[in-house]
Amino acid sequence: MLDIAKIREEFPILHQEVNGFPLVYFDNAATSQKPKKVIEALVKYYEGTNSNVHRGAHTLASQATEQFEQTREAARAFLNASSTEEVIFTKGTTEGLNLVASSFGRSQIQEGDEVIISTMEHHSNIVPWQILCEEKKAILKVIPMTDEGELIFEEYEKLLSEKTKLVSIVHVSNSLGTINPIKQYIDLAHRYGAVVMVDGAQSSPHFQLDVQDLDCDFFVFSAHKIYGPTGMGVLYGKKALLEKMPPYLGGGEMIKEVTFEKTTYNDLPFKFEAGTPNIGDTIALKYALDFMNEIGREKIAAHEQDLLAYATEQMKAIDRVKIIGEARNKVGVISFNVEGMHHFDVGMLMDANGIAIRTGHHCTQPLMHRLGIDGTVRASFAIYNTKEEVDRMVGSLRKIIAKFAK
Template sequence: MNMMSTSLDIERIREQFPILHQEVNGKPLVYFDNAATTQKPTVVISALENYYKGINSNIHRGAHALADQATTAFEATRLSIKDFINAKEVEEVIFTKGTTDGINLIAATFGRAFIGEGDEIVVSTMEHHSNIVPWQMLCEEKGAQLKVIPLNAKGELLMEEYEALLSEKTKLVAVVHASNALGTVNPISEIISNAHAVGAKVLVDGAQSCSHLDIDVQALDVDFFVSSAHKIYGPTGMGFLYGKRQLLEEMPPYQGGGEMIKTVSFEGTTYNEIPYKFEAGTPNIADVIAFNEAIHWISQVGKEAIRAHENELLAYAHEKLSAIDGVIFYGEAEDKVAVVSFGIQGVHPFDIGMMLDARGIAVRTGHHCTQPLMQFFGIEGTVRASFSVYNTKEEIDKLAEGVAKIARMMA
């Protein structure tokens, strides 16, 4: 059996990820927790080191050479993100701490300015807590109402039910592009067009989709799109928010401080233009600059080739795990990213995770910050194996061997 994808040299790719070449509990590391965070190629790690060794300086306000170099590198990442998601203008890209920060920014600005008593916000049953709790807080503050799109047993949104939820009261639809817990890819274009038909705006949580799917915010006509660098081979603590220019200009600032102002006096303050209006204080300069290397790395490997390899792994994992007595799958949507969520009948997911870890296999266990989704399935949690371009079929064989052994032991 050919253990590698035919279109990519996976061994060469793996050589670029230093963390993969180690032992855990005396076994070669098998890293299947990519939906939580992907590993970082050497070019990203080197970019962090090179920034601190060579151009460490604050940006935008300095007149000296280091400040100029740091500013140029920082803003180059904004331009790369614009191209990565096909935003119309570079000013529509706001740097954040990550997806959660981006959602909270929208809740604190667009939400407080444009959502009032009696208005409605629509989310789905499969949302991450970060796309539920900010809206619950806003609804409580404003007297608005949260509506929830239900699912079918395969983990797919019930689109007829969604359309029935929409009305002139709907001000925002906030929905995940690809589920972190199930891998389900939602019909975002349809969701957006239906929301726009009643005058609602749409926020898409792209934390899981950006590393797998081609993103074109203009083609989608999405109003807001948020994602995190650390799930796209980049550093932690950094992400971005895309918003349509008109909306960003109408929204009040998120935080006050340096950079987000034009003038300050005790009589009053005037705010800066976008994107700087939403970027108060010294930003995460090093990680923003390093994220540019991650984007370039993805472009060089090719998203289409990455996706083909990951889909091959997904199908292979499903085939291997399906052959094991007692394995139960959660989320069998027709359209998925490379996530397999499963359990073993009668075995707690934490126990499965610990026993796999003893074999050097890193998976995620629990509710995956999607407790309402787990309640829908009537379970405490799942075991989630999520794949990336540097994973192999040989590693999936090790996972299947481990799961089969656990299933026999616990039967």
């Protein structure tokens, strides 16, 4: 049994009142809160180690470099990548997706080639491919989904062909919580010789990952979704692919030698890490990974599934509430709407009671269009959330509906 009360003590931000009520933070799919060890690591770096990495011969530079590269090893282990050469530091999932679209896409995609994404993608896994396909005169195809929020595998099979060069698909839907059977999609794409990118922004906080078992070609996630700092992320790529790809940015660190006639690029992973990186937040990410590993990702998943089941049962018992997205396999995300109320109004009224939830289209406008709605109210859970907080949300929602729903 996890001691959730003890875990909550590690998160200073949770122990406050919002609008006169104890904070209930159910906006974890947008960003998670940070434990003390992450905050302290960031402060410690700036107070005692602050120096640029990989370039200085002095003590502080050596210390900063060692800590920086310790995070790369921690990220490798987190994903079970085969080598730290396959771990590229970015500023987040969005940059990782754009890096692959710009580097792999522009060097490998040709006119008439096809790229496949899905209906439930975040805008950051739609727009880069649209830009690429427009530039290259390639074709963008979209995997449809059911009303319940599950991708239709049979339709995906029909989209694949010898023209398919890349499939970029979300592991877990940020809007619906759907867990896609990603390994099945990867295996089939590989039969056609296609490369597969996995958006792991919403899977990385919730369960064990193994990129070698998945056999994905690329995988991206953001630190701030997994109890780490904002402005930092990780791109995993198979070494053979990364070696063939041209640099994404030019500048310091990504070079071996520069002359006016020619530049020789650095080895992996530094070829894709031009300029001074986000050193402090990168160092702090290791402490977030340590936090998750110390609890155990299986235990995190079990706790969140327990919360999801409990909250779903409670929400279904409320008149006028419709849950949006009822896939058979989900993480701790509940999207819903209230009959007779706009989702934004529900969110504002919940906030008045100290309950932080997200409203809107959640950067998935095509998904909302498919469902015939313009947005939802979304509650999303993390390891520090409790059933008592779910009860507060449900009680608050009942009162709001009784008073304001038309």
